[in-house]
Amino acid sequence: MLTRPSQMNLVRAIWRRRGAYLFIAAPLLSLLVFVAYPLASSLILSFTDWNGVQPPQWIGLANYYRLGRDEEFLISVRNTVVFAVESLVGGVGIALVAALIINRRLRGHNFFRAVYFLPVVTNMVAIGFLWKLIYHPRGLLNYLISLVGFDPIRWLGHPDFALHSIVLMSIWQGFGYSMVLFLAALQTIPIELYEAATIDGANVWHRFRHVTWPGLQNIMLFISITGVSGAFTVFTQIYVMTNGGPLSSTQTIMLHLFNQFQSLNLGYANAIGFSLFIFLFVFALINLKLNVHE
Amino acid sequence: MSAKLMTLLQRALLYLILGMGAVVMLGPLVWMFLATFKTEAELLTFPPAFLPQDLSFENYRYIFNALPLFPRYIFNSAFVTTSLICLNVFFDALAAFAFAKLEFPGRDKIFLLFMIALLLPFQIVLIPLFRLMSVLQWLDTYWALIIPGATSAFGIFLLRQYMRSLPNELLDAARMDGASDFAAFWHIYFPLSRPALATLAIFTFMSSWNDFLWPLVATSSDSMRTLTVGVTMLQGKNEMHWSWLITAAFISLVPIIVFYIFMQRHFVEGLTAGAVKG
Numbered sequence: 001m002l003t004r005p006s007q008m009n010l011v012r013a014i015w016r017r018r019g020a021y022l023f024i025a026a027p028l029l030s031l032l033v034f035v036a037y038p039l040a041s042s043l044i045l046s047f048t049d050w051n052g053v054q055p056p057q058w059i060g061l062a063n064y065y066r067l068g069r070d071e072e073f074l075i076s077v078r079n080t081v082v083f084a085v086e087s088l089v090g091g092v093g094i095a096l097v098a099a100l101i102i103n104r105r106l107r108g109h110n111f112f113r114a115v116y117f118l119p120v121v122t123n124m125v126a127i128g129f130l131w132k133l134i135y136h137p138r139g140l141l142n143y144l145i146s147l148v149g150f151d152p153i154r155w156l157g158h159p160d161f162a163l164h165s166i167v168l169m170s171i172w173q174g175f176g177y178s179m180v181l182f183l184a185a186l187q188t189i190p191i192e193l194y195e196a197a198t199i200d201g202a203n204v205w206h207r208f209r210h211v212t213w214p215g216l217q218n219i220m221l222f223i224s225i226t227g228v229s230g231a232f233t234v235f236t237q238i239y240v241m242t243n244g245g246p247l248s249s250t251q252t253i254m255l256h257l258f259n260q261f262q263s264l265n266l267g268y269a270n271a272i273g274f275s276l277f278i279f280l281f282v283f284a285l286i287n288l289k290l291n292v293h294e
Numbered sequence: 295m296s297a298k299l300m301t302l303l304q305r306a307l308l309y310l311i312l313g314m315g316a317v318v319m320l321g322p323l324v325w326m327f328l329a330t331f332k333t334e335a336e337l338l339t340f341p342p343a344f345l346p347q348d349l350s351f352e353n354y355r356y357i358f359n360a361l362p363l364f365p366r367y368i369f370n371s372a373f374v375t376t377s378l379i380c381l382n383v384f385f386d387a388l389a390a391f392a393f394a395k396l397e398f399p400g401r402d403k404i405f406l407l408f409m410i411a412l413l414l415p416f417q418i419v420l421i422p423l424f425r426l427m428s429v430l431q432w433l434d435t436y437w438a439l440i441i442p443g444a445t446s447a448f449g450i451f452l453l454r455q456y457m458r459s460l461p462n463e464l465l466d467a468a469r470m471d472g473a474s475d476f477a478a479f480w481h482i483y484f485p486l487s488r489p490a491l492a493t494l495a496i497f498t499f500m501s502s503w504n505d506f507l508w509p510l511v512a513t514s515s516d517s518m519r520t521l522t523v524g525v526t527m528l529q530g531k532n533e534m535h536w537s538w539l540i541t542a543a544f545i546s547l548v549p550i551i552v553f554y555i556f557m558q559r560h561f562v563e564g565l566t567a568g569a570v571k572g
Contacts, residue, residue, distance in 0.1 A: 020401075117562065
């Protein structure tokens with residue numbers, strides 16, 4: 001609680017340094033107008049029925065009740081969870097193996113690092129179409145598997161395969177990001193720790209388990225927060241490759257939100273968006289709380 | 295002798311894994327490049343042919359001649375991306391300088407606000423932002439594509455880290471000579487931050503050029519579409535013309551890949567900056 005004189009002092013101090021605030025004025029204004037205000041209005045609009053034309057009607061929690069009964073939303077949550085788990089586990093696993101091999105600094109390791117990272121910088125629209133062509137019933141992948149005796153698969157055309165096919169291309173596109181993060185973290189583990197472990201008679205597995213793995217904890221935390229946030233808002237590749245089909249088998253939360261937005265169920269779409277925001281924010285906070293103080 | 299053979303074998307195995315990985319990563323992109331020279335029939339023959347029958351630029355000719363708006367898509371993407379790079383480099387550096395070198399009440403609390411904003415996925419505010427743009431009558435204009443992204447919490451974070459490593463004495467000396475804080479920023483700290491500014495510029499280039507969801511939502515007329523959105527417009531309602539589509543998609547990749555080949559370090563730095571210190 002501020003007392004009057006200290007309030008006066010604060011005002012005086014702010015006035016004295018008023019020039020400094022001009023340096024941060026543009027980003028601060030932008031933060032308030034384009035982030036804070038939309039976030040607040042997203043919450044408020046989620047309590048309304050609104051089609052973008054007539055003024056919003058207050059309907060309390062009805063949109064949130066509707067989430068629980070909306071078959072398509074429940075399917076989209078399930079698919080999004082499957083997508084997130086598969087792409088994160090697969091992507092992080094491959095990234096870790098690639099980082100450990102590249103970190104051995106064989107001749108040419110920089111080339112391999114650059115090649116594995118390349119798809120990360122490309123746009124998902126182009127990559128989505130490229131893989132849609134590769135997954136075509138008469139496409140490259142079906143040809144390659146036919147060489148080893150498999151029958152053609154409807155990669156994107158069959159409800160049992162479509163989501164996993166999109167996971168596969170998403171791992172291909174994105175694992176290089178986790179890989180360079182792991183590589184950066186591996187550099188920070190002091191070489192003496194490995195030497196000491198070797199002297200103590202630790203084998204390869206022990207060295208990984210007791211030296212490398214603990215050294216990667218901070219980066220794992222970062223990857224899990226950004227990775228979960230990225231995977232739960234997956235949109236572009238789905239929009240481009242299957243648009244949710246076949247039979248809603250690739251319907252995800254963001255695609256559902258986008259469809260509700262396009263059919264002008266704006267209040268309901270905001271309820272979807274705000275729920276997703278709360279989930280991701282709480283997830284990030286819990287993760288930070290559990291891990292940072294150590 | 296046998297120990298030496300073991301390391302040799304081990305090495306060969308590692309190279310085999312790395313090599314197969316490289317084929318899997320580059321193969322699809324090379325396939326895509328070759329596909330831009332193929333006819334529609336050639337693209338979907340089974341078994342597929344790796345090399346095009348003849349080196350035909352027909353797809354490129356079609357895209358640039360028969361689609362009047364395709365150059366416009368490229369221009370829109372280039373214009374929006376260039377504007378965002380200039381605005382971000384200037385405004386983020388200005389704020390980063392204040393957070394790193396100036397003292398004023400509430401500095402660290404305000405900085406914390408930006409760091410919290412960094413945690414939020416942008417998509418969450420999609421609809422309210424759309425509504426705001428509609429109230430401002432910015433929908434379907436460059437304003438909607440540029441102004442909301444003109445500054446970024448990430449850029450401020452990245453540049454603040456860098457500027458903190460620059461000596462405070464430079465500011466003291468400049469003040470001693472009667473220079474304003476802005477002059478110290480503009481003539482001393484801004485030029486000294488060039489490596490970090492390059493990283494931010496590259497990062498902004500990449501995220502703006504590749505952006506899809508916001509331009510898809512914020513624009514509606516054909517002439518305002520950016521390249522990524524424009525490419526999806528080539529996917530016809532009923533029939534798919536693969537050779538044109540894949541050529542247009544490939545064109546959208548070219549600028550990024552060219553930059554990546556020459557400035558790989560900045561790409562990696564921009565994307566890992568948040569994590570290393572985080």
